[in-house]
Amino acid sequence: MAHFEKPAEGSWTEHYPELGTGPVSYEDSISPEHYELERKAIFAKTWLNVGRVEQLPRAGSYFTRELAAAGTSVVVVRGTDGEVRAFHNICRHRGNKLVWNDYPREEVSGVCRQFTCKYHGWRYDLQGACTFVQQEPEFFDLDKTQYGLVPVQCDVWQGFVWVNVDPDNTVSVAEYLGPLGEGLVGYPFDKMTQVYKYRAHVGANWKLFIDAFAEFYHAPVLHARQATADESRKLQGVGYEALAYKVEGPHGMVSSWGGMSPPKDITMVKPIEQRLRSGLFGPWDRPDIEGLDPLPSGLNPAGSRAWGIDSFVFFPNFMLLVWAPGWYLTYHYWPTSFHTHIFEGTLYFVPPKNATERLRQELAAVTFKEYALQDGNTLEATQMMLESRAVTTFPLNDQEILLRHLHKTSRQYVDAYQNDLRSPSTSAPVPAIS
Amino acid sequence: MPVLPTEFADLEQFADWSLETEAERYAKRLSSSMDALQAFYDAVFPRLEEILASLDQFELKSLSEQWTRLLWLSYSLVNVSFPVEVWRQPRVPDSGAATMDVVVEPAI
Numbered sequence: 001m002a003h004f005e006k007p008a009e010g011s012w013t014e015h016y017p018e019l020g021t022g023p024v025s026y027e028d029s030i031s032p033e034h035y036e037l038e039r040k041a042i043f044a045k046t047w048l049n050v051g052r053v054e055q056l057p058r059a060g061s062y063f064t065r066e067l068a069a070a071g072t073s074v075v076v077v078r079g080t081d082g083e084v085r086a087f088h089n090i091c092r093h094r095g096n097k098l099v100w101n102d103y104p105r106e107e108v109s110g111v112c113r114q115f116t117c118k119y120h121g122w123r124y125d126l127q128g129a130c131t132f133v134q135q136e137p138e139f140f141d142l143d144k145t146q147y148g149l150v151p152v153q154c155d156v157w158q159g160f161v162w163v164n165v166d167p168d169n170t171v172s173v174a175e176y177l178g179p180l181g182e183g184l185v186g187y188p189f190d191k192m193t194q195v196y197k198y199r200a201h202v203g204a205n206w207k208l209f210i211d212a213f214a215e216f217y218h219a220p221v222l223h224a225r226q227a228t229a230d231e232s233r234k235l236q237g238v239g240y241e242a243l244a245y246k247v248e249g250p251h252g253m254v255s256s257w258g259g260m261s262p263p264k265d266i267t268m269v270k271p272i273e274q275r276l277r278s279g280l281f282g283p284w285d286r287p288d289i290e291g292l293d294p295l296p297s298g299l300n301p302a303g304s305r306a307w308g309i310d311s312f313v314f315f316p317n318f319m320l321l322v323w324a325p326g327w328y329l330t331y332h333y334w335p336t337s338f339h340t341h342i343f344e345g346t347l348y349f350v351p352p353k354n355a356t357e358r359l360r361q362e363l364a365a366v367t368f369k370e371y372a373l374q375d376g377n378t379l380e381a382t383q384m385m386l387e388s389r390a391v392t393t394f395p396l397n398d399q400e401i402l403l404r405h406l407h408k409t410s411r412q413y414v415d416a417y418q419n420d421l422r423s424p425s426t427s428a429p430v431p432a433i434s
Numbered sequence: 435m436p437v438l439p440t441e442f443a444d445l446e447q448f449a450d451w452s453l454e455t456e457a458e459r460y461a462k463r464l465s466s467s468m469d470a471l472q473a474f475y476d477a478v479f480p481r482l483e484e485i486l487a488s489l490d491q492f493e494l495k496s497l498s499e500q501w502t503r504l505l506w507l508s509y510s511l512v513n514v515s516f517p518v519e520v521w522r523q524p525r526v527p528d529s530g531a532a533t534m535d536v537v538v539e540p541a542i
Contacts, residue, residue, distance in 0.1 A: 197538035272515035275482055346538070355489030355505055358542070363512050366456075369534050370516050370526050377532035 004241050004257075004302070011398045012245040019247070019404050023393035028407055028414075029205035030387045035338035038410060041417030042316045043069035045169070046250075047155070047162045047176050049318040049332065050076060054159070054193050055109065056084055060126055063109035064089055064099050069206075069335040070165045074152050075099045075115070079126040086154035086163045087128050091117040092147040098124070115149075124149050157181065159189050180248045180312055183298015184320070188291030192327060192348040196365040198372065199344050204379035206317060206333040206341040207406060208386075212375045213331055214313050214402035216240045216256055231268045243302040245401050250315035250409045252402045255301055258308010258324050278360035280367045281308055286326040287350035300324075313402055315409055326350065327361075329368070339383050345372055438507065439500045441488060445481065448474050451510040452503040456536040459513045464524050468517065475518040478511045494542055502542070 007015035014021065028034050050065045062077035073089035075098065091098045096119040101108050114131065115124045123132035128149035133142060153164040157173040158181075174181060202209055212218065220235040244255040262277065262284040263269050273279040286292055299322055300307040312320040319331035332344040347365050352358040385391075396404050437449040451474055453459045463471065478485075485508055492501060517524045 194540055195538050196536065196540070198534050199537045200532065200534045202532075270515065270519045271479070272512065272519060275479070276512075344537075345534075352494060354494060355492075355508070356486045358494060358505070358540070359486065359508055359512060361540075362509050363515075365539075366512050366516070373526045373529040373532050373534050376534065377528055377530050380530075380532070 003238070004243055004304075006398075012242075013398050013401045013404065016247050016401070016405070019401065019408060023395050024404055024407055025393050026386050026407075027392065028411055029207055029383070030338065030389070032338045034414065035205075035335065037414045037417065039069050039071065039335070041413045042410060043067070043165075043335070044071065045164075045166045045413075045417075046316055047164045047169075047171075047173050048316075049160050049162050049314070049330075050074070050086075051161045052159055052189075053084065053156060053161060054190075054195075056161070058111065060111045060113055061109075062099065062112060062115075064107050065163070066105065066107055067163075067165065067334070072152075072165055073097060074163055074165075075149075076154065076161060076163070077126055081127070083127075084154060084156055084161055085128065086152040086161075087149035088152055088165075090150065091119065091122055092130060092149070093117065093120055093122050093133075096120075098149070122147075158185060158187070177314060178249050178251065180246065180251045180253055180298060181314070183301075184296055184312070184322070186291065186296045187299070187322065187328075188289055189328065189348070191287075191289045191291070192350050194349040194351045194361065195346060196361075196368075197344060197346040198369060199342060200372070200376050201336075202341055202343050202376050202379055203339065204341070204383035205339055206335040207410065208379050208382055209331075209333050209341065209343055209376070210313060210317070210319065210406055211400075211403045212379060213319060214252070214254065214311065214406065215400045216242065216254070217397065217399040240399060242399060243300075243304045243307060246301065247401070247405050250413075251313060252405050253298075253301075253310055253312045254402055255304075255310045256308055257304065257306040272363060276356075276360050276363050278363045280364070280371065282323050282325045282327045282349075282364045283357065283360035284325055289326070289350055292326050313406060315406070316413075327364070339387070343372075343376065437500065437503050439488070439504055442481070442485065442504055445478060445504075445507065448477055448507065449503070451478075452507045453510060454506055456509075456513070456539055459510045462510070463514055463517065466514075466524060468523065471514045471517050471524060475511065475514055478507065479515075482508065482511065497542070505542070 006012060009015045013019055051063060055063055056078040059078055059080045062075055064073055064075050066073050074086045075089045076086045078084050089098050096117055097104055098115055098117055121134040125131050128151060130144045130147040133144060153169055155162050155173040162173045217240050219240060242254045242256050246253045258281050266274050269279055277284045299310050307324055309321055309323045317333040321329040327349045330346045334342040336342060345368060347368060349361045352361055436443060436446055437452055438446055485504060489501060489505055521527055
């Protein structure tokens with residue numbers, strides 16, 4: 001029985017007829033060749049979120065990001081002029097990685113006045129200009145102005161920092177995110193600066209973890225034991241229905257109810273949640289800040305009083321979850337091979353005013369980890385059996401519309417890339433990456 | 435020298451749960467028996483309201499060493515509430531070899 005109204009077509013999926021309703025192939029998640037195409041067609045061409053401006057509080061603040069899928073490492077830095085810029089993390093002299101500590105493959109962050117290469121001491125200012133060459137007269141007609149760091153396109157949207165390694169990109173992040181992004185403008189992301197960040201190495205294709213977080217069909221089953229026994233039986237009996245879905249270009253979103261913040265009946269939740277007034281959906285009491293009432297127009301699109309959370313899937317690998325009680329969560333999925341990726345989950349709260357608020361946030365963060373551990377491990381089991389190819393296509397239901405859309409979108413990017421290779425005259429050449 | 439404030443001297447026997455980082459708290463949880471987790475939970479959970487009422491009298495950023503230790507102890511209570519209230523085992527069921535490491539957490 002339907003609890004929430006669906007579009008006139010009878011289903012969310014049929015509201016977007018281009019998605020089709022047939023079984024979906026998961027070859028795109030188990031083929032090394034397809035992954036290599038995705039790297040060039042997607043990760044080397046689209047905007048990728050790499051962090052927040054709060055990570056760059058002052059001139060000289062920097063962080064590095066390992067973009068294995070895009071074939072590079074970038075350093076993102078706030079210049080003396082206050083601008084946020086990104087550069088390929090490579091010294092112009094002989095190719096050494098410029099910014100790293102101890103372990104070349106690990107990301108670093110900090111504050112500096114300039115970048116100095118560990119190898120031969122070449123220096124670059126915060127705007128990327130080469131300022132010092134060791135034993136400069138030994139070189140042959142070397143013009144330092146021609147040896148600045150190689151820039152990477154960088155853009156800031158609502159405090160989120162993005163890079164695009166395609167030098168031919170002509171689209172801003174705001175344009176790229178389209179109407180779904182526009183609907184979030186004005187949300188007080190900048191006031192939510194208390195951060196918990198988790199990282200996991202996951203033995204599954206990057207799209208499979210997006211799949212897991214882009215549908216809640218699994219929640220009453222996989223996470224059954226996280227609720228009290230009575231509540232769990234009830235949840236499984238009811239199943240899951242979203243309040244609304246939206247698909248816009250390569251991006252999508254699902255709007256969901258949130259009966260647990262606070263629950264109608266306090267005995268539905270665990271003792272620690274009852275005592276602290278917090279849980280998976282975050283602290284039950286909204287923080288006292290501007291910007292949460294009214295919410296930006298893109299949130300709670302169904303206008304439901306039962307609204308609990310909106311999950312945005314910004315293609316390719318960034319998810320943004322805005323929770324009714326006034327906090328947000330981001331997911332990043334960084335591919336490292338066709339069947340592995342690094343997952344990052346980051347929780348953002350308004351800084352707590354006292355120990356009670358602090359402990360409520362701690363409970364939300366710990367709960368997130370308990371859920372994500374269950375999700376992550378299930379993915380490895382899925383990847384393993386998908387690779388058997390014993391079954392190659394899978395029926396996706398209406399509550400899995402965003403998965404259908406994600407896999408279709410990434411296949412479309414790969415198809416477009418291959419078409420461009422066949423008839424290069426129709427578009428700009430695609431830079432090769434290794 | 436007691437680790438915790440004198441008002442909570444009765445919890446001193448669980449002071450080894452007063453750990454600064456999530457990694458330390460989670461590791462201690464995984465290496466503890468269910469009996470040990472239950473004993474810690476049974477001792478601290480009934481005092482939680484009192485603990486928070488006491489801590490809330492201070493600014494979070496200006497907590498003394500002993501009060502900070504008590505706060506860390508309460509973080510551990512949150513962490514072990516899952517095995518005690520839900521899982522009946524230290525580890526998340528079906529999480530196998532999966533790990534999820536904290537790379538950024540609040541300073542206090």
